Amino acid sequence: MSQDVHGRPPVSIIVNTRSHHWEHKEISFEEVVQLAYPSQPQTDQDTYTVRYSRGHDGHGSGSLTVGHSVKVKNGMVFDVVRTSRS
Numbered sequence: 001m002s003q004d005v006h007g008r009p010p011v012s013i014i015v016n017t018r019s020h021h022w023e024h025k026e027i028s029f030e031e032v033v034q035l036a037y038p039s040q041p042q043t044d045q046d047t048y049t050v051r052y053s054r055g056h057d058g059h060g061s062g063s064l065t066v067g068h069s070v071k072v073k074n075g076m077v078f079d080v081v082r083t084s085r086s
Contacts, residue, residue, distance in 0.1 A: 011074040028069040036080035049081045 010023040015035040033048050042048075050064040054076050064070055064078075 011072055011076070013072055014075070014077045016078070016080055022072050025071060026069040027072050029064045029066050031069075032064060032078050033080055036078070037082060040082075043084075045085045047083045047085070049083070051079045053077045053079075 008025070010021040013020050013022050013027070015032060018035075020035055029048075029050055032050050033042070036048075051062070052064060052070060053061040054073065055061060056071050056073050062070075
């Protein structure tokens with residue numbers, strides 16, 4: 001298994017029931033959305049809600065908002081819901 005530039009092995013995170021290897025210490029709202037919907041371009045009509053669980057103590061669960069990031073932990077779970085306005 002490869003390691004990141006800081007010598008840490010990648011962790012396994014779950015995004016919308018799919019497993020992903022993540023090699024960085026943190027993950028941003030935008031990166032989680034991209035993992036959840038890789039082939040669907042984001043538009044101004046789309047709104048995303050990102051919730052996570054099984055994170056680090058003290059921040060084990062919560063919501064992630066635009067422009068923010070959270071430390072990742074092996075086995076961390078992200079649920080991303082897309083809502084489109086018409």
